Amino acid sequence: MTYVKAQTVFPQSLLNEIQKYVQGEMVYIPKKPADYMAWGAKSGAKNALRIRNENIVNLYKSGVPIGQLAENYHLSEDTIRKIIYRKA
Numbered sequence: 001m002t003y004v005k006a007q008t009v010f011p012q013s014l015l016n017e018i019q020k021y022v023q024g025e026m027v028y029i030p031k032k033p034a035d036y037m038a039w040g041a042k043s044g045a046k047n048a049l050r051i052r053n054e055n056i057v058n059l060y061k062s063g064v065p066i067g068q069l070a071e072n073y074h075l076s077e078d079t080i081r082k083i084i085y086r087k088a
Helices: 012-019 045-061 066-073 077-087
Strands: none
Touching: 045 066, 045 077, 066 077
């Protein structure tokens, strides 16, 4: 998060109004809900996990046992089961 000077982004009339409520303090102004990105959308993590989970399901369907999948992907057997049963 970066800081910007209020004088550079707000018109003087709005700045005067804000100063009625707070002066010399930091105020966080959140994004509009429509501007938020879903988790992992920017970094690609969500897509990487989706691909990993699809691979796990496909390997399971081709006969690879849950224990082997857990070892190969460094996940618990319970986590592998959740992935398989969610996708199956």
